[in-house]
Amino acid sequence: MLTTDVLIAGGGPCGLMLAIELGRRGVRCLLVNDKPDTAFNPQANATQARTMEHFRRLGFAQQVRALGLPADHPTDIAYLTRFAGRELARLRLPTAAAAADLVKTTAGSWSAAELPHRVSQKFVERTLREQVARLPGVDLRYGWRMDSFEDQGESVLAQVAPVSTPGAANSLDHGVTVQARYLVGADGARSAVRRQLGFTWEGATGMQRRFMGGKMLAVYLRAPDFYRLNPNDRAWMYVMVHPQLRAFIMSVDGHGEFAFHTQVPDGVDGDAYTADDARRFFAQASGLDCPIHILSMATWTAGHALVASGFQRGRVFLAGDAAHLFTPTGGLGYNTAVEDAVNLGWKLAAAAKGQAGDGLLASYGVERKQLAQRNTGYARQFADSIGLFEAAPELDDDSTAGEQARALASDYLNGHVRREFNIPGVTFGGRYDGSPVIVSDGTQPPPDAANSYTPTACPGGRPPHAWLADGRSLYDAFGFEWTLMVLGATAIDSGPFERQAQQRGLELQVLRLEDAAMAALYEAPLVLIRPDHIVAWRGYGSQDAHAVWAQVMGD
Numbered sequence: 001m002l003t004t005d006v007l008i009a010g011g012g013p014c015g016l017m018l019a020i021e022l023g024r025r026g027v028r029c030l031l032v033n034d035k036p037d038t039a040f041n042p043q044a045n046a047t048q049a050r051t052m053e054h055f056r057r058l059g060f061a062q063q064v065r066a067l068g069l070p071a072d073h074p075t076d077i078a079y080l081t082r083f084a085g086r087e088l089a090r091l092r093l094p095t096a097a098a099a100a101d102l103v104k105t106t107a108g109s110w111s112a113a114e115l116p117h118r119v120s121q122k123f124v125e126r127t128l129r130e131q132v133a134r135l136p137g138v139d140l141r142y143g144w145r146m147d148s149f150e151d152q153g154e155s156v157l158a159q160v161a162p163v164s165t166p167g168a169a170n171s172l173d174h175g176v177t178v179q180a181r182y183l184v185g186a187d188g189a190r191s192a193v194r195r196q197l198g199f200t201w202e203g204a205t206g207m208q209r210r211f212m213g214g215k216m217l218a219v220y221l222r223a224p225d226f227y228r229l230n231p232n233d234r235a236w237m238y239v240m241v242h243p244q245l246r247a248f249i250m251s252v253d254g255h256g257e258f259a260f261h262t263q264v265p266d267g268v269d270g271d272a273y274t275a276d277d278a279r280r281f282f283a284q285a286s287g288l289d290c291p292i293h294i295l296s297m298a299t300w301t302a303g304h305a306l307v308a309s310g311f312q313r314g315r316v317f318l319a320g321d322a323a324h325l326f327t328p329t330g331g332l333g334y335n336t337a338v339e340d341a342v343n344l345g346w347k348l349a350a351a352a353k354g355q356a357g358d359g360l361l362a363s364y365g366v367e368r369k370q371l372a373q374r375n376t377g378y379a380r381q382f383a384d385s386i387g388l389f390e391a392a393p394e395l396d397d398d399s400t401a402g403e404q405a406r407a408l409a410s411d412y413l414n415g416h417v418r419r420e421f422n423i424p425g426v427t428f429g430g431r432y433d434g435s436p437v438i439v440s441d442g443t444q445p446p447p448d449a450a451n452s453y454t455p456t457a458c459p460g461g462r463p464p465h466a467w468l469a470d471g472r473s474l475y476d477a478f479g480f481e482w483t484l485m486v487l488g489a490t491a492i493d494s495g496p497f498e499r500q501a502q503q504r505g506l507e508l509q510v511l512r513l514e515d516a517a518m519a520a521l522y523e524a525p526l527v528l529i530r531p532d533h534i535v536a537w538r539g540y541g542s543q544d545a546h547a548v549w550a551q552v553m554g555d
Contacts, residue, residue, distance in 0.1 A: 027348065
């Protein structure tokens with residue numbers, strides 16, 4: 001029998017990130033994943049700024065930013081009649097090299113420690129696995145599956161075993177019993193953990209659109225001559241808008257590897273498509289005589305906006321795709337999954353160390369379910385915006401009618417690309433209002449809007465970001481665990497907060513900043529920041545320190 005604090009079923013970005021959050025806090029965990037290695041296919045391709053800020057908090061944001069496209073490769077999103085055809089709209093975005101400098105001068109909605117990064121999930125997963133491998137308390141087992149589990153009240157008992165491979169000796173396929181204090185099902189859309197818990201999907205599915213609704217064909221391919229043959233300005237993502245075919249392609253490595261996706265027509269069995277079909281679709285979408293080498297191909301279904309009916313039962317939790325399913329417009333699925341792990345990680349660690357009340361773990365489902373409902377809703381809006389747009393029959397014609405159709409399409413698509421890809425409100429504006437472990441001060445946050453974000457220290461959301469006089473991000477000055485900001489020139493006694501933290505065994509860093517602008521930004525002289533960089537409380541004195549700690553730790 002193996003004993004551990006947390007058993008994690010699933011080794012995608014969510015499971016790996018959770019293992020990092022736990023391992024960094026000295027909490028033992030066992031991660032099993034039924035695939036032999038991290039992802040081969042590109043899958044998600046956009047790491048949002050908030051996710052990059054969490055990678056920065058953990059110390060490997062620069063490593064991730066060096067992955068994927070070359071540092072000088074454009075990250076534009078372009079809409080065209082064909083990939084090498086007439087351009088209809090474009091959103092120009094900074095390269096990875098430019099983003100590192102631009103972030104230090106960006107204000108307003110995009111005031112952040114990190115800007116977004118265009119990188120394939122396959123590269124990110126590899127980096128996360130490398131980070132996990134450095135943690136001595138994490139037992140990482142790819143090629144292992146969880147067969148069953150039982151929540152026994154005081155612990156979870158599970159059976160795990162190596163995945164059988166053809167020709168392998170049966171003696172290698174022996175199971176191991178695992179006794180864990182907690183189990184997290186990060187085991188994907190077909191989650192066995194979710195099914196055993198009896199949680200159902202809530203929300204909408206089966207949405208049919210001309211694009212991004214129904215069956216899609218995904219092809220991972222090499223096309224070394226694509227850039228050389230394409231006369232259009234280089235982009236990261238090309239979206240084909242045409243009356244005969246709807247498709248998009250994203251650069252994986254900035255050289256010759258691409259992820260190509262095309263809509264499968266209604267009534268067609270996309271699973272029966274062959275490699276020759278894929279080559280035909282690529283030629284039609286690109287408008288190029290460009291040889292391709294297919295690395296993999298599969299179908300997937302767009303049109304989901306689903307959230308599990310529950311995120312926790314007893315000692316068992318759901319996270320990532322096991323808890324929510326997206327249509328990938330806006331790139332929100334993978335990023336939401338990472339924040340599930342960030343939210344749950346410090347809470348599980350506090351519970352495992354006896355630092356928290358029962359209410360802290362219970363708050364995970366309260367906080368993350370409302371975020372999942374919000375984010376799947378935004379992704380659905382973006383999918384409707386592009387998927388319900390009708391390409392006029394004459395859009396690609398050399399005629400006056402064609403010119404008029406392209407002008408109308410250009411106007412619409414230039415608006416759409418900004419609605420879907422310039423989303424600081426979605427990225428930074430997620431909040432945990434109403435959470436039992438957030439101490440409300442009676443103020444109201446600004447309205448939630450996808451394309452604009454107003455920084456606010458109203459408890460329940462991301463702390464407003466700023467750059468310090470020494471050039472550091474404010475977030476770099478926060479502690480790894482809890483941070484108490486003491487702002488302004490007036491001396492305020494932080495002792496009661498420090499003593500209460502010490503009694504609970506909590507690590508608390510006191511950050512004193514006399515800058516008047518910072519005090520004005522946070523609108524209070526004392527601000528308590530959670531380990532996941534969420535404002536838990538703000539106020540004007542330390543007299544209620546005991547009550548504040550009791551609430552934020554779920555007593």
